[in-house]
Amino acid sequence: MDSEPLDPMDILAYTTEELQGRFRRAKDGTEKAKVISDFLCRWDADDALAPVKKMKIEFQDDLDWFNVTRPLPLKSLRGKLVVLDFFTYCCINCMHILPDLHALEELFPPESGLVVVGVHSPKFENEKDGANILSAVQRYGITHPIVNDARMTLWRAIGIRCWPSLLVLNPSGAPMLLLMGEGHGVFLQCFTEQALRHYKAKGEIDNAELPLKLATDSLPASNLRFPAKIARSENGRFAVADAGNHRILIFDSEGVVHQRIGGCSAGFVDGDFETARFNSPQGLDFLDDDVLIVADTENHALRQVTLSTRRVETLAGTGQQGIDRVGGKLGPLQAISSPWDIAAFRMRDMDMSFHVDERIVPEKAIVLVAMAGTHQIWGYFPEGIIWWKYRQLDPRTCLAICGNGMEENRNNSYPQNAAFAQPSGLALAKNFLFIADSESSSIRKVSMVDGKVMPVVGGDRNPLNLFAFGDVDGKQYNAKLQHPLAVAYNSVTDKIYVADTYNHKIKVIDTTASSVETLLIKDESDTTLQLNEPAGLCFDASGQLLYVADTNNHSIQLVDMKTLIAKTFLLNFSAVTAAQAATETDSLISGSLQLLKRVPLRACVQLKLRVNINLSNELTLTDGAPQRWTLKSAAPALRASATSGQIHNGTMQLQLERIASFLPTEEEVKLDIALSLCDAKSCLMKRFSLILRDSAADGAHLTSKPTDKAGVLDENINIYITQSDITVS
DSSP: OOOOOOOHHHHHHHHHHHHHHHHHHOOSHHHHHHHHHHHHHHHTTOGGGHHHHTOOOOOOTTOEEESBSSOOOGGGGTTSEEEEEEEOTTOHHHHHTHHHHHHHHHHSOGGGTEEEEEEEOOSSGGGGOHHHHHHHHHHTTOOSOEEEOTTOHHHHHHTOOSSSEEEEEOTTSOEEEEEESSOOHHHHHHHHHHHHHHHHHTTOOOOOOOOBOOGGGGSOOOSOSSEEEEEEOTTSOEEEEEGGGTEEEEEOTTOBEEEEESOSSOOOBOEETTTOBOSSOOEEEESSSSEEEEEEGGGTEEEEEETTTTEEEEEEOOSSOOOOSSEEEEGGGSOOOOEEEEEEEEEOOOOOOOOSOGGGOOOEEEEEEEEGGGTEEEEEETTOEEEGGGEEEOTTEEEEEEOOSOBSOBOBSSGGGOBBSOEEEEEEETTEEEEEEGGGTEEEEEETTTOOEEEEEESOSSTTOOOOOOOBOEEGGGOBOSSOOEEEEETTTTEEEEEEGGGTEEEEEETTTTEEEEOOOBOTTSSBOOOOSOOEEEEOTTSSEEEEEEGGGTEEEEEETTTTEEEEEOOBOTTSOHHHHHTTSGGGOSSSEEEEEEEOTTTOSEEEEEEEEEEOTTOEEOTTSOOEEEEEEEOTTEEESOSEEEOBTTEEEEEEEEOOSOOOSOOEEEEEEEEEEEOSSOEEEEEEEEEEEETTGGGOOOOSOOOOTTSEEEEEEEEEEOSSOEEEO
16 A cells, blocks of 8 residues: 655655754764755755655745835745745744844845745734734844735645744755754854855856845834833833834923933943943833833843933843743843843732831832743842742842743643743732733733732633634633733722734723723824734823823824823923933944954955953953854855854954955954953943954054965954953954
8 A cells, every 4th residue: 555645844844853963963063064065965866855846835926025126936036045934923933033034144145145035924813914014024123025925825835834934945946944943043054154155066056136125224213113111100200112212211291201221223231321222122110210120122131220320230131042941040140031021019028037017027129021932920039039939039030930931821820830922011910910921812810929820811711722812802711802912000990901912902901800891092083093003001190191102103192091082192302411312323323332453354365363351350251151252244255163152261263264266345354242240249241342354444554463374364362351441452
């Protein structure tokens, strides 16, 4: 009896996993490159791959495209190595691979023979709309071509199974790899380098440019760009995460902006308000009137803003995405993943000691974090505390407190056995923490007494069903929401308000009846208010005014809860000092500190680079913390032995080899260096760029020794770091 033919995608998944296994077991970069080179040489002759090679992959006609001036059918990309990124813009895992793809595109632009195409394959109805996809492309700074496959036709035709999935096509259009999920950045860079070399030697690479026209270029400059969460202090200060501008704004009830924190370019820098940099901050909350805690989402960090001293410091997170689902390390030693919202408060700990006067027992700070990247609720404990189950938590500990890390809508009396699906909004109400669990399209709550996790409205009884979404008012599971991102508690009405983001509505929950209904909000012209993916909510002290971050409309709406009439809440920047405003011009916000070193790049065939980090006496490298370097860019004629790595014992090494004979007028190599340091009292992050520029450019004098006869240059660079300064020699 004939056996059933093997599914091509099963074959592809198997061969990819086998290749990655060999890649992981390889001892060094040379061996890893050989593993991929051998795979490429065998691929053409492998008859077992015949079902895969016969696959016909093409986009439908008449689909919407973004970042290009015309559609790019796959047949027009013959001669290119093509990476198809099957994604949906709500998915946190899809967002996590965007930095990997961006780094890949920087190393291998279209002229080198690589093309990345995002195939938007929507989960939610709202995500099918081209205008909403355009906003997402602009919000996340995506620069490669995107096609809106609204009916998921290509997904179904070839059998894609999960978000995100990367399908790599060879220059003839046949699929070679299927990479599912996150964490493939290093492998994909190495594979791309070897594949381009392999197919270039066969004469199959097309070096033509693409008809790019970036959507981000058409985004107007704005005082608010994709605003996210809004928070209020007890004394009436307000803060908004101006996510698209990578900054925090502090304003009063009249809309007067008193402080701008961070710049309009992304970065990860502590310091004063002008120096500090964030990367798409989403959530924030006041711990008290002077201290604001920020979920610095794309830096994967918690940041503290102290208004009186005008300082920003990192509480937790390394600046790189973590995969830890337990935690327990102190401060910046603890890697975290895409924090999305904050609920900061103070409470007495649960110690059992005797106090003469119970009224004067001090309260201690707790920062709760919606950790979207690991589908959990985490806690940061600045002062330490005895909390649930009388557990002793040390000062500056950061760890998971609810959720096992699985992406589910699972409730449980034991917080570690519960599971969330991309929690994205938090609100404290009496003895409960209410959670906007966006991917399950539900609102849930956690008891602040014992950690029990319970349903409120939306979602489904089946914890594995994450597709129970819609737009239906009602009770408990009969109610339907669509990817809610924010919740807010009104102490006057004792109700929870929801930003039902993908339904573009504000809804109110009666927690006693576990029911939800839509607020019929109108604008000043007496027509229904047209929100666009609202992502933040906040009440004033009276509970009569609701501030709504109308995210994709780049504005804040102020809703009178008595009349349900909304008006646009305008921010007034005139009170911000001219000195602070001057620091936010494009010419001065290129990111972190840049150190320039002149090296004879054009004169060398091979550059052996050694960078030594020298610290002043009061500083040390934080034991156990990652010390990283990343190659951000290099001249096309140069090939690097690696694109990222660890700095060991204060030293990093990199080898650059010339792979092309042409000599551009100026060559440059840019390295980003991120260090975790400690002094006697605290830990701090230092991040800066080291730029190696050709010493012959602009008539610059040679500052390094010349190359040897073989064109090999050994270059030692010393970087000196003190508390206040970084220099290079």
